[in-house]
Amino acid sequence: xxxxxxxxxxxxxxxxxxxRVNLAVKEDGSSNWEDLGSDQxxxxxxxxxxxxxxxxxxxxxxxxxxxxxxxxxxxAGIHYRLSGFSxxxxxxxxxxxVPVTMTMALEDFEAGSRVQMELSxxxxxxxxxxxxxxxxxxxxxxETRVEGELALQLLDAALPALxxxxxxxxxxxxxxxxxxxxxxxTEAGADVAIPQDELAGLDVDGTLRVASLSAxxxxxxxxxxxxxxxxxxxxxxxxxASFYGGQYSGDISLDAAGSKPRxxxxxxxxxxxxxxxxxxxxxxxxxxxxxYGKLQAAGTGATSSE
Numbered sequence: 001x002x003x004x005x006x007x008x009x010x011x012x013x014x015x016x017x018x019x020r021v022n023l024a025v026k027e028d029g030s031s032n033w034e035d036l037g038s039d040q041x042x043x044x045x046x047x048x049x050x051x052x053x054x055x056x057x058x059x060x061x062x063x064x065x066x067x068x069x070x071x072x073x074x075x076a077g078i079h080y081r082l083s084g085f086s087x088x089x090x091x092x093x094x095x096x097x098v099p100v101t102m103t104m105a106l107e108d109f110e111a112g113s114r115v116q117m118e119l120s121x122x123x124x125x126x127x128x129x130x131x132x133x134x135x136x137x138x139x140x141x142x143e144t145r146v147e148g149e150l151a152l153q154l155l156d157a158a159l160p161a162l163x164x165x166x167x168x169x170x171x172x173x174x175x176x177x178x179x180x181x182x183x184x185x186t187e188a189g190a191d192v193a194i195p196q197d198e199l200a201g202l203d204v205d206g207t208l209r210v211a212s213l214s215a216x217x218x219x220x221x222x223x224x225x226x227x228x229x230x231x232x233x234x235x236x237x238x239x240x241a242s243f244y245g246g247q248y249s250g251d252i253s254l255d256a257a258g259s260k261p262r263x264x265x266x267x268x269x270x271x272x273x274x275x276x277x278x279x280x281x282x283x284x285x286x287x288x289x290x291x292y293g294k295l296q297a298a299g300t301g302a303t304s305s306e
Contacts, residue, residue, distance in 0.1 A: 009057040019067040027074050058093035079109035089123075097122040100134075113176060117141050121150075130154040137166070145169045157201055164206035173215040192304040194263065196232070196256040204229040213241065217280050220248070232257040246272035246290070260306075264298040 003010040025031045067085040072078070085104040092098060102119045121134040132152045139146040148166035155161055210223040223241035228234070232255070239250035251266040272291040279285040300306075 011057065011059045013061045013063055014059060016064045017066060019064070019069075021067075021069045023069070023071045025073040025075055029075050058091065060091055062087060062089045062092070064088075077110060081107045081109070083107070097124045099123075115142060115176075132160075142175070144171050153203075155203070157203070159201050159203075161203035162206065163204075164208070166206070166208050168208065168210045170212040171210045171214070173213070174217070194256070194261040194302055194304065195234075195254070196261050196302070199229060199232045199234055199254075199256045202229050218277070219244075219280065243269065244272040244277045244291075246270050248272075260300050260302050262298065262300045265295065267293070267295040269293040 023031070023033060064085065064087040067082075069082045069085070071080045083105050085102075087100070087102045090099040100119075100121050100123050103117065105114060105116045107114045118140040119137070120139075121137045124133045124135065125131070126133065130153060132154065134150045137146070137148055137150050146166055146168050149164065150166070151163040153161035153163070205228050206226075208225045208227070210225075211221065213220040213223045220241040220243055224238055225236060226238045227236060234254040234256070236250070236252040239248075239252065241248050247268075247270050249268045253264045255262045270292055274291040275285050275288045277291060278287060
């Protein structure tokens with residue numbers, strides 16, 4: 001009671017162990033949680049004639065262990081499961097940085113993929129700028145080690161603004177772009193929708209560096225990817241990497257703010273070893289030499305065929 005008399009709220013450690021949440025949406029769009037909170041019989045809360053100003057609540061820590069959340073939407077054809085979720089923090093509501101550790105596994109049953117993640121950081125909250133900073137982020141994503149800085153600015157928008165400066169030791173994109181277990185793959189030449197609604201409301205600015213990158217059977221080293229996204233305008237720049245003894249650089253922009261997206265690309269490839277590149281891409285190594293290429297193009301359309 002004493003902290004309350006001093007206009008303070010203090011709480012011991014919050015512990016949540018063994019949480020199990022199953023969320024389901026049927027084919028007709030109805031869900032198993034839509035009736036929660038629908039009881040209005042209690043009426044409006046009573047009016048309060050006097051308010052007491054309290055300082056920021058102080059919590060000794062949060063400890064969540066062995067949580068599982070399963071989400072299946074039969075109408076949209078998606079099924080995700082978050083399992084083995086654990087979160088432990090230091091004391092909250094203080095001016096000092098808060099140590100945070102988190103582990104989890106995320107499964108996408110439709111894609112047949114599973115991602116394992118472990119994270120540790122010292123969280124700092126800037127109340128004036130509404131910014132949550134993770135200045136010394138350490139993360140293990142499957143076989144990939146990630147280090148750097150990450151920040152979330154909590155704006156009035158539905159999604160927070162994201163800022164990052166990260167380094168990865170390795171990344172195998174093919175691992176996360178594999179086809180489903182059913183063997184279904186996208187047909188060659190199939191029409192693909194250009195992202196538009198997916199970019200609305202997002203605010204992203206950051207740089208990602210990857211020491212060793214594998215994608216579409218190709219191997220790159222010392223790759224750098226700069227990302228800026230605001231007002232439905234996406235730009236990937238700089239784009240650069242060492243590429244089979246040569247150098248790749250690029251600049252890709254997508255303006256999705258108008259009625260139809262506009263895509264522009266500027267790609268450059270210099271002095272790449274053709275024999276090794278052709279071997280990885282086509283399994284053919286009977287031609288030697290160096291590959292050079294330059295491509296500048298722009299187009300407007302809602303789909304790849306347009």
